[in-house]
Amino acid sequence: MTERITVSAVERDDAPAMPSWAQNPTTYAQAGVDTAEGARAVDAIKDAVHATYRDEVIGDIGGVGGLFSIAKAKNMADPILVSGTDGVGTKLKVAQLAGKHDTVGIDLVAMCANDILATGAEPLFFLDYIAIGKLRAEAVSEIVSGIAEGCKQAGCALIGGEMAEHPGVMDPDDYDLSGFCVGVVDRPEMLDPARVQPGDVLIGLKSSGLHSNGYSLARKVCVEGKTHYELRLERDELDGMSVEDALLTPTRIYVKPVSKALKENHKAVRALAHITGGGISENLDRALPETVDAEVELGSWDVPPIATFVCKAAKLDEVEALKTFNMGLGMVLIVDPARVEAVEASLAAAGEKTYRVGRIVEGSGTVVYANEGALFAGGDEGENVEAGQEQA
Template identity: 60%
Template sequence: MAENSAHVSYADAGVDTAEGARAVDAIKAAVATTNRPEVIGGLGGFGSCFSAAALKDMEDPVLVSGTDGVGTKLAIAQLLDRHETVGEDLVAMCVDDVVPMGAEPLFFLDYVAIGKLRAEHVAKIVGGIAEGCRKSGCALVGGEMAEHPGVMAADDYDLAGFVVGVVDRPKMIGPDKVREGDVILGLPSSGIHSNGYSLVRKVCVEGRSVEELERPLPELGGESLADAVMRPTTIYAGGLVAALRAGAPIHAMAHITGGGITENLDRAMPDNLDALVHRGGEKGPAWDVPPVITYVSEAAGLTLDEAYRTFNMGVGMAVVCAPADEAAVRAALEEQGFSPFTVGEVVPGTGKVVYDDER
C-alpha cells in the first residue's frame, strides 16, 4: 500500500453518499404514486421486479423497449433553473416511441448523472419523471443517481430513460397494416417538445439574459420565450393505449421527434406507399403551428423544408387509419382528450413523406 499521510474521504473527493441517501428518501413518495399491481417491492433493491403474470393471457406477447434522453433542452432548464418538467420530457420521449407498435408501456427506469448531488434538486427532476409515468400509465420501478465531480460542473446534469412495454403480436400495428387511401390524422403538439434545442439555443437563447428570456413577447401571444421553450412534451401513450383497448381501428402511428415530420412519418409507411402531407404552401398547413415554432424558424431563417425536417410543426403524433374508420378513430381519440386534425393521406410511392405544395 502506498504511503499517504493525509486522509481523503469519498466526500472529500466530491461524492456525498449521505446526500444521495437523502435524495432517495425525497423521491420515494413520488415514485410510489406510479405503482401498478405488477410492481413487486419498491426502491432500494439491486434490481427492480415486475410480474409478467398478465402476459399469460396474451396469445403471443411481444416486449417492446425504448430508450432516450432530453438532449440540450436541459441546458436551457439549467440556465433558467427550471427542473420540474424535464422529467416529463424524458418519459414522453421514451413511452411515445413504443406506443406506435401498439404497445402499452409497463415500467420505466431513469438515469440521472449530475455534477453535485442536491436532494431537493433531484426531487424536482424525479418528480417530473413520476408525473410523466402517471400520465402514461407506466410504473417508475427504479433508476440511478450518479454524482460526477470533476467530470461535470456542479450544476450540470443529464438524463436518460428506458421503458419496456408489451403488445400481443396479433394486435401489433405498423407499416404492414397501412393501405393506399388511408387517412393521416395529427395530434397537436404542445410546442417544440424535446427536439431541435441546439438550434433554439443558438438563435434564441445565446447572448440573452434570463430576464430577457422571461419577458412576454407579442410574437408568442404574450408568452415569454422561457415559458414557451420549457413547456413539457405532450405524452400521448396513455390516451392512445386506452383508444386501442377500446377497439380504435388504427393502422399505424408515427411519433414526430428529431427530424420532424419529414424524417418520422415515413417510418409508418411501407416501401410502396408515401405519406402525402397537406402543408398548403404559402397558406400554411390546415392545422395550427405553435407560435414558438414559427418564431424560432423565422429567427433561424429556415426554409419550409428545413423547418419540417427540424421541428414537429404542431404534429406531435400522427395516426393512420382507413377512410371508412376515420370517424370512429376520431371519436376514440377525442374520448381520450385529443383534438385530431387531418394531416394528409397515403398515396402510391416509395416509402417517403411528400408535400402537396411540391407536387
C-alpha cells in the same frame, strides 16, 4: 535487427516529478461524492416514486433491481416486450438556465413511452439515470417529481433508477438524464406498417410545442446572447408566454388517449409515427411500407407559436423546418378511411386535438408534401425575427 532502446524518465533531468502517495487519508466525500446526501435524496423521492406504482410492482426502490410481474401477459396469444431508451438532450440547458427542473422529467418519459406506443404497446415500467455534477437532495427531488408525473401520465411505474455524482467531470450545477421504458403488446395487435395502403388517412395529434427536439438550434437563435430579462419577457407572438416558458413546455404524452382509441377501434389504426428528431419528413416514413408515400397537406393544422418563432429567428425555409421540428404534430396515425370519424371521436373524447393532415398514395416509402408554401400562416417563413428583441 533493430536494437530496442529503453529510456527511464526518472533518469532524465527534464523528467516530470513522479506522483507521491497522499500523506493523510482521503475519504469518498472529500473526493466529491457524498453518499449521505445520496441516501437523503432517495428518501426525498420515495413519495413521488410510490405514486407511480401499479399492482404489478414488487418490492420498493433501493434494491439491486426493479421487480415487475408480467403475469397478466399470460392471457395474450403471443406477448411481445417492447423497450425504448432516450434522453432529453440540450433542452436541459434551458432548464438549468431558468432554474426550473420539474418538467424535464416529463420530457424524459414522453420520449421513451411515445416511442414504444408506436408499436401499439402499453408502457409497463420505467427506469431513469441521473448524472449530476454535485448531488443535492432537493434538486434531484425536483427532477424526479417530473419523471414521476410523466410516468403517471403514461400509466407506467417508476421502479428504479440511478443517481450518479460526477465531481471533476461535470460542473456542480450540470446534469444529464436518460430513461428506459418497457411495454408489452400482443403480437396479433401490433401496429404494422405493412398494413398501410393507398387511401388511408393521416390523423395528426397536436403537439404542445417543440417537445424535446431541435433544441441545439433553438438555443442558438433564441437563448445564446440574450439576457434573463429578454428570455422571461412575455411576448405577444408567443401568446403571452416568455421564450423561456415556451421552450420549457413539456412534451405531450399520448399513451392514454391513443391506447383508448386503439382499443375502441380494433384494427382501425394501421400504423403510427412519433414525430421526434428529424421532424415530419424523417419520422413519418418509418411507418410506411416501400410501396406507398405519405402525402401531407401543408396548412391543414395549426403550427405552435414557438415553432414559428424559432423558425423565423433561424431563417429556416419550409423544407428545413419540416425536417427539424415537429411543427405542431407530435404524432401521426395512419387510419382505415372507413373508420376515420370513429377514431377521431375516441381521441376527442380523451381530450386530444386532431387534424386530418393528408393521405396515403402509391409511391416508394417517402413523405411528400402538397400545398407547398402553406406551412406558416401568413406565408412569411424565413423572415428574420431577432429572438429576444422587441418588435415594432
